[in-house]
Amino acid sequence: MGTVGATLALLSNSLLAQEAVAPEDLYVGLWQGVDEVDGGNSLRSILPAESGFKVVGRDTWHGPCKYGDPATVLAQLSVEQESLVGTWNLDCQVGETAETGDRSFKVRYTFDPATETLTETLLDPQTEEPIDRIPIVFFRVSP
Numbered sequence: 001m002g003t004v005g006a007t008l009a010l011l012s013n014s015l016l017a018q019e020a021v022a023p024e025d026l027y028v029g030l031w032q033g034v035d036e037v038d039g040g041n042s043l044r045s046i047l048p049a050e051s052g053f054k055v056v057g058r059d060t061w062h063g064p065c066k067y068g069d070p071a072t073v074l075a076q077l078s079v080e081q082e083s084l085v086g087t088w089n090l091d092c093q094v095g096e097t098a099e100t101g102d103r104s105f106k107v108r109y110t111f112d113p114a115t116e117t118l119t120e121t122l123l124d125p126q127t128e129e130p131i132d133r134i135p136i137v138f139f140r141v142s143p
Contacts, residue, residue, distance in 0.1 A: 023079050024048055026111045031118050031138035035059065042136050044073070044120070046109075052078035055088060055109075065092035075107065084109040087125075116140065 031044045040061030047054050057073035065071045075088030085108050106123040108130075118138040121130045 023053075023084075026113075027053060027084055027109065027118070028143070029140045030142040032141045033120070033136045033138035035061070035136050036134045038062075042120075042138070043141075044109075044118075044138060046077075046084070049076065052076060052086070053084055055084075055086075057088070062090065062092070065090070077107075077109070082110070 027046045028048060029046060031046065033042045033044075034040070035042050038061045040059050042057065042059050044055055044057040047056070053076075055073060055075040055077060057075075059071045059073065062071035070093045072091045072093065073088045074091065075086050077084040077086035079085075085106075087104055087106050089104050104125075106125045106128060108121045108123055110119045110121070111117075112119065116139075118140070119135045120138065121135045122133055123129065124131050
């Protein structure tokens with residue numbers, strides 16, 4: 001086998017190995033990022049659930065919580081087209097300051113194998129297209 005054949009074989013094996021990675025290996029863990037919109041510290045803990053995954057998160061600042069009120073995020077997610085998709089619900093910690101319409105957000109988490117980061121994108125609930133907001137990029141803190 002020549003150099004080209006060996007290179008193609010290695011690439012093929014590498015692609016097969018990437019496809020064999022279980023979603024649990026990609027997503028489960030503690031993730032930390034900075035929300036570029038408000039500078040808040042964001043944590044997401046992704047755990048396996050009976051059907052898909054669940055997310056518990058914390059934000060030091062969150063607009064619908066009037067920015068001074070830490071928020072807790074809870075969600076049930078499923079794997080769709082190589083991403084985690086679902087709806088997370090917002091709970092403001094000090095009093096109920098969030099407006100009723102701002103308590104639930106459609107969300108997509110996408111893993112980037114090249115950088116080993118997870119991007120959180122909020123989606124329009126009607127169209128499921130990304131809303132005009134900078135996504136949060138998370139780095140895995142703990143497996």
